[in-house]
Amino acid sequence: MGDQRIIVLISANSEWQAVKEILSPAEIVSTPMGETFDVQPLTYFHGGWGKISAAATTQYVIDHFQPDLLVNLGTCGGFEGRIARGTVILVTKTIVYDISEQMSDPDDAIAHYSTELDLSWLPVPLPHPVQRGLLVSADRDIVPADIPGLVQKKYGAVAADWESGAIAWVAKRNGIRCLILRGVTDLVSIEGGEAYGNIGLFHENTKSVMKILIDQLPVWLVRIK
Numbered sequence: 001m002g003d004q005r006i007i008v009l010i011s012a013n014s015e016w017q018a019v020k021e022i023l024s025p026a027e028i029v030s031t032p033m034g035e036t037f038d039v040q041p042l043t044y045f046h047g048g049w050g051k052i053s054a055a056a057t058t059q060y061v062i063d064h065f066q067p068d069l070l071v072n073l074g075t076c077g078g079f080e081g082r083i084a085r086g087t088v089i090l091v092t093k094t095i096v097y098d099i100s101e102q103m104s105d106p107d108d109a110i111a112h113y114s115t116e117l118d119l120s121w122l123p124v125p126l127p128h129p130v131q132r133g134l135l136v137s138a139d140r141d142i143v144p145a146d147i148p149g150l151v152q153k154k155y156g157a158v159a160a161d162w163e164s165g166a167i168a169w170v171a172k173r174n175g176i177r178c179l180i181l182r183g184v185t186d187l188v189s190i191e192g193g194e195a196y197g198n199i200g201l202f203h204e205n206t207k208s209v210m211k212i213l214i215d216q217l218p219v220w221l222v223r224i225k
Contacts, residue, residue: 004068006221007061009047011054011074011163014203016046018210019073033060042217047072047163050139051096054163058170069177069224073213075206076135076161076182077142079151080189083131083158085205088213090130091180092117095155096165098138115168117178123223128216133158135182137165141196142188159184179220183209 010016016035020028023044025037034046034057043065047057061067078085094115101109136150136157150157164180171178185205186195195202 005065006042006069006071007065007067008042008044008071008073008217009058009061009167010044011047011072011161011167012049012206014206015074015210018207019044019214021207022211022214031060031064033057047167050162051137051166052139054166055170058167059174062170062174062176067176069179070167070171071217072164072167072178072180072182073210073217074161074163074180074182075185075202075209076159076164077193077195078159078184078187079142079147079157080187082151083184083187085184085187086209087184088128088130088216089135089159089182089184090119090126090132091135091164091168091182092119092132093134094165094168094180095134095136095157096138096169097136097150097155097160098140113165113169115165115172117168117172117180119179121177121224122179123225127219127223130181131158135164135180136160137162142193144188144190144192147188147190179224181213181216181220183213185209 010019023039028035028037036045045061096113099109142160
């Protein structure tokens with residue numbers, strides 16, 4: 001990537017803690033929106049959890065750092081039977097699905113906050129094995145009763161998170177290239193989630209996922225023109 005500015009946005013608190021433990025930054029700087037540190041040539045920024053923090057910090061880093069590339073590394077929950085735990089998803093489209101429009105067409109509201117990511121600039125072949133696909137986002141963990149609709153009736157989704165929809169939407173509005181890589185930490189079925197009531201499992205798997213993504217990132221960046 002040469003001298004181009006790259007911001008790596010990390011969302012959830014557990015993800016950020018894992019990144020700090022893995023990289024052991026020499027200096028962490030606090031900003032009004034979150035912590036940040038440099039591990040040359042990259043700047044890591046804690047974007048916070050949920051759509052509000054994700055949208056606000058994405059715009060903040062765009063305004064203050066003028067990145068040539070915005071990278072979001074993180075975790076997601078997978079739909080059991082649709083994807084395997086540990087799979088890394090290269091996000092090609094995001095849909096914010098927790099919008100309840102009752103005065104007009106709800107599909108129009110969902111479409112407004114759906115984002116197709118232009119990834120034509122990525123190298124071929126890709127530097128690491130990933131599963132390209134759609135990621136649905138909401139300000140909530142996966143509700144088991146919602147799974148049939150998310151998987152079969154509406155979107156054909158394989159996984160969900162809290163922030164990707166907001167990050168992709170803001171990045172596209174600003175014309176910033178955006179690479180979102182999310183690893184599946186846990187699976188959810190119509191009977192429940194394996195990490196629900198077992199937050200320790202999520203924290204443990206988050207450390208593993210973030211280590212994989214951070215270790216792989218330099219190869220992605222070398223191959224990106």
